[in-house]
Amino acid sequence: MKDKLFGKTLSELQEIVVQEGMPAFVAGQISDWLYKKHITEIQEMKNLSKVNRTKLQEKYEIGLNLPVKVQTSIDGTKKYLYPAAGKKFIESAYIPDKDRATLCVSSQIGCKMGCLFCMTGKQGFQGQLSAGEIVNQIHSLPEFDKLTNVVYMGMGEPFDNLKEVLKSLEIMTSEWGYGWSPKRITVSTIGIIPAMQQFLTESKAHLAISLHSPFEDDRKKIMPIENVYPLPKLLQAIHEFEWGKQRRISFEYILFKGFNDSQRHVNELAKILNGLKCRINLLRFHPIPDSPLESPDEKAIVEFREKLTSKGITTTIRASRGQDIFAACGLLSTKELQKNTEPIDF
Amino acid sequence: MSTKDGYKLFQANVLKLEEIATGVFVLSYKKLHEFIAGQVVAITTDLNDESRLYSIASGVREEEVRILFNVVPEGKLTTQMSQLVEGDQIFISKPFGKFTGTKEPAYWIAAGTGIAPFASMFYSGLASNKVLIHGGRTLSAFYFRNVFEVYFDDNYIPCCSQQSGQGVFKGRLTEYLKSLNELPPEHKYYLCGSAEMVVETRDILIQKGIPFKQIIAEIYF
Numbered sequence: 001m002k003d004k005l006f007g008k009t010l011s012e013l014q015e016i017v018v019q020e021g022m023p024a025f026v027a028g029q030i031s032d033w034l035y036k037k038h039i040t041e042i043q044e045m046k047n048l049s050k051v052n053r054t055k056l057q058e059k060y061e062i063g064l065n066l067p068v069k070v071q072t073s074i075d076g077t078k079k080y081l082y083p084a085a086g087k088k089f090i091e092s093a094y095i096p097d098k099d100r101a102t103l104c105v106s107s108q109i110g111c112k113m114g115c116l117f118c119m120t121g122k123q124g125f126q127g128q129l130s131a132g133e134i135v136n137q138i139h140s141l142p143e144f145d146k147l148t149n150v151v152y153m154g155m156g157e158p159f160d161n162l163k164e165v166l167k168s169l170e171i172m173t174s175e176w177g178y179g180w181s182p183k184r185i186t187v188s189t190i191g192i193i194p195a196m197q198q199f200l201t202e203s204k205a206h207l208a209i210s211l212h213s214p215f216e217d218d219r220k221k222i223m224p225i226e227n228v229y230p231l232p233k234l235l236q237a238i239h240e241f242e243w244g245k246q247r248r249i250s251f252e253y254i255l256f257k258g259f260n261d262s263q264r265h266v267n268e269l270a271k272i273l274n275g276l277k278c279r280i281n282l283l284r285f286h287p288i289p290d291s292p293l294e295s296p297d298e299k300a301i302v303e304f305r306e307k308l309t310s311k312g313i314t315t316t317i318r319a320s321r322g323q324d325i326f327a328a329c330g331l332l333s334t335k336e337l338q339k340n341t342e343p344i345d346f
Numbered sequence: 347m348s349t350k351d352g353y354k355l356f357q358a359n360v361l362k363l364e365e366i367a368t369g370v371f372v373l374s375y376k377k378l379h380e381f382i383a384g385q386v387v388a389i390t391t392d393l394n395d396e397s398r399l400y401s402i403a404s405g406v407r408e409e410e411v412r413i414l415f416n417v418v419p420e421g422k423l424t425t426q427m428s429q430l431v432e433g434d435q436i437f438i439s440k441p442f443g444k445f446t447g448t449k450e451p452a453y454w455i456a457a458g459t460g461i462a463p464f465a466s467m468f469y470s471g472l473a474s475n476k477v478l479i480h481g482g483r484t485l486s487a488f489y490f491r492n493v494f495e496v497y498f499d500d501n502y503i504p505c506c507s508q509q510s511g512q513g514v515f516k517g518r519l520t521e522y523l524k525s526l527n528e529l530p531p532e533h534k535y536y537l538c539g540s541a542e543m544v545v546e547t548r549d550i551l552i553q554k555g556i557p558f559k560q561i562i563a564e565i566y567f
Binding site: 110111112113114116121123125126158160193195197198216220221222224225226227228230287290292293346 | 353399410432442443458466483507518519530539540542544548557559564566
């Protein structure tokens, strides 16, 4: 099987061209073709000699994957299904909104984290995505030219696949890649602390934390990761980081009726986030099969926002998008996955 | 010293490496730090490589720390760990984590090497009032079975999905749980295994009326 050029960083391309006996500058030409010119065949790299193109073609392919399915919501949201290695599937959600258009990308096939409220977790973990497979979701999007933002909030925990996620960010933000400002990209995590610290050092993209409760004991009941990386340690790492003026941290907070929506939670949120320039995004919970959790009503959600705002915390309620097309992340790919996955033994 | 993934590590030397089933090992080293039964440590054999987390499988009052691991196909670290000999250098973090045992009545439910934290709880004196359910593909996957059988008697239920054996439930542990008429809703349910096992087991427990707040899970990752 041929190796894929798409998803390689400039330094990896330099290694390849040197190995193949080509001048080093050819790597820059290849990255230009891959990430700026949307080619699909090596033979389209017209400023490479025919000999070099043929050499490359013997061992490599471009490696792009077009989406195999799309579902379009009445609100304009589109959910794309991309093929991944091993006959698996991943999802990306394209969310247009006035002058913004955001793509929510996946970083893994399935997820190992097992959060109680998450549909992707029901798949279990199916595999890691390569940097190429992550960036392909952006590059092969039919609406690529309209994109203003990318969020790593699709399937998987980005910091459980940090190496490939960092590579994908390098490709997105380097001049030799797409040249995007890191301020257009947000990576979301449930709080794998060592990987988060490495990300904060090596990337300039924004960070979002899936918080969902300010209390350790609450988090432990819905997010198994709490047993390994407890919230106080996570908050300590966040408070200790020098955020500067450009970089943004936000907290995702899915509201669950009777679980994390009390005044006690408001008070504790104000306490733990004190001194941090941040935002809380409140999310409505869209029930998934067999879930014991419920969403509070609209009035309670608005009241929760107002209580947080009155404590001086910038709080927004994220609009629910694409509800008519299985908006909850993982639903579409789970449906596809069931067709070709054997049960796992335990 | 620190690894590239940020853990502060300490040097330890291998006391013993024993293969207890094909591709499954118990690695022991002299205890450097106190811990709570159920905690994990980060381990690597090379400071230039990323470390991985493993649950401690030994008791809190023992002089040595034991780690249960299986060799992951194409996994660099576990392959290196499986080739260690007495005296070899390894690097370990302080124990951490909150998947820790208590004296409350509980079900301990594990798949494969997910038995490790429960072994630690067992050897730390937390096994009374507990039911231990262990799932594995083959009969060789019931690590520490001889000890558990003696102590737990009928409250130790090995569930084997691919082989039959005396005293072993034939089927996956999820099938065993489904076969039970009722489970006490006031007990705690500790789950340790892969994401698939934890998610499926948790769903079954919730369907059987166990409040999700009573379920505590740890997932390999």
